[in-house]
Amino acid sequence: MLDVKSIEELVKPICEQKGLLLYEVLWVKEYGFQVLRVSIDKPEGGIDSDTLGVVNELLSEKLDAYDDDMPEYMLEVCSPGAERTLRNKDEILAAVGQYVNVKTPDSTYEGTLLSYEGDTIVVEINIKGRLKKVSINEADIKKIRLAVKI
Incomplete structure (x- = not known):
C-alpha cells in the first residue's frame, strides 16, 4: 500500500498544474472499506465539483500504475469542508x-x-x-x- 507521503507526491503535480492547493491525504476506513481521501482547494476557496472530478480522474490514472501495491480501495477527492481545521x-x-x-x-x-x-x-x-x-x-x-x- 502506498503511504500518504508517496500519494502526496503523486497529487502535488496535478494540483500545481491546475492551480490548486493540496490540503490533506488520508487513508480512512469507512463502513468496512478502505478510502483514500484527498482534500484539495482553490487558493481563494470554493472548489467546484467539476474540478474535483478532473483531479479524481487524473489521480486515478496515476494510481492505476500502483495497483499491485494497493489494497482494494475507493478514491475520494473532496474539498476540505466549510469547517476545516486550521492546522498551522x-x-x-x-x-x-x-x-x-x-x-x-x-x-x-x-x-x-x-x-x-x-x-x-x-x-x-x-x-x-x-x-x-x-x-x-x-x-x-x-x-x-x-x-x-x-
Missing part, C-alpha cells in the same frame, strides 16, 4: 477576516478572526448583541477551525 500559522493567517471557532482549555469562542500577530490571535465575538474583542495566546489554542455563521 499560514492557514490561520489566511483565515483573517473569516468566521472561526476557537477552543481553549477554558472556553470556546466563535467570531470573526481579526488578526494574528506574534503569538496572539484576536477574535471579535458577539455577546448578547454587543461585539467584544478577545485576545487568545497561541499556546492556549487547543483547536481552531473555520465556522459557518448561522
Whole structure:
C-alpha cells in the first residue's frame, strides 16, 4: 500500500498544474472499506465539483500504475469542508477576516478572526448583541477551525 507521503507526491503535480492547493491525504476506513481521501482547494476557496472530478480522474490514472501495491480501495477527492481545521500559522493567517471557532482549555469562542500577530490571535465575538474583542495566546489554542455563521 502506498503511504500518504508517496500519494502526496503523486497529487502535488496535478494540483500545481491546475492551480490548486493540496490540503490533506488520508487513508480512512469507512463502513468496512478502505478510502483514500484527498482534500484539495482553490487558493481563494470554493472548489467546484467539476474540478474535483478532473483531479479524481487524473489521480486515478496515476494510481492505476500502483495497483499491485494497493489494497482494494475507493478514491475520494473532496474539498476540505466549510469547517476545516486550521492546522498551522499560514492557514490561520489566511483565515483573517473569516468566521472561526476557537477552543481553549477554558472556553470556546466563535467570531470573526481579526488578526494574528506574534503569538496572539484576536477574535471579535458577539455577546448578547454587543461585539467584544478577545485576545487568545497561541499556546492556549487547543483547536481552531473555520465556522459557518448561522
